[in-house]
Amino acid sequence: MSREIALKLDQERLIIEQEIKAIVDYLTAPGMPGIDGPLVDAEQFPIPGLDHYRIREARQRFNRLNNDYKEIMKRIEQELENYFQSVQSEIHNGNSSSHDQVPIEIGIPSSALPHAFAIISEVTEGSPAMQAGLKKEDKIVKFGDIDYRNHNNLQGLVQYIVSHENQEINVFIIRKNAINRETELSLKITPRRWEGNGILGCRFVPTTN
Known part of the structure; x- marks a missing residue:
């Protein structure tokens, strides 16, 4: 089951990556403050022309998705490690040969x-x-x-x-x-x-x- 779980998790990873990219594209568009740029000027007044609420919401979502991404990569790695071990067992139990082998x-x-x-x-x-x-x-x-x-x-x-x-x-x-x-x-x-x-x-x- 580890292979199937890893494949399912990989699909979730792709969805997270796509949403992260969309957020980054939004926050780094021309005139936008970026991932962590200031929303206030040197005198601490809100920078005009920015949707401050939406930007803060996007940044919070970005941080949550990054945490989710790190967690899902750990889970994928663990499932693949389990899968590798099962494949290694199958290879070890198979017939070995001194002739050229096919991967x-x-x-x-x-x-x-x-x-x-x-x-x-x-x-x-x-x-x-x-x-x-x-x-x-x-x-x-x-x-x-x-x-x-x-x-x-x-x-x-x-x-x-x-x-x-x-x-x-x-x-x-x-x-x-x-x-x-x-x-x-x-x-x-x-x-x-x-x-x-x-x-x-x-x-x-x-x-x-």
């Missing part, structure tokens, strides 16, 4: 996923990364226990990979498909020695967001 689409909108924290900038031919199904420009959402909260400028990711040599790791990625739409995939990768450099055969760069 599994997990069917969650990228907008509902936790933040991607790294991007694959290079994948070497014949490497463990290529055999696992990783491709250049894949966005890494979760790499085993590592995500945007604990990757520590990718140092945490590197340490995690080194400490899990010859161990299968579940990875969740975002990838653009043939029609340039982002899809969410899960795959398994086993860091190991091979004829090339390192134990993965790929390079990561941190995301800019």
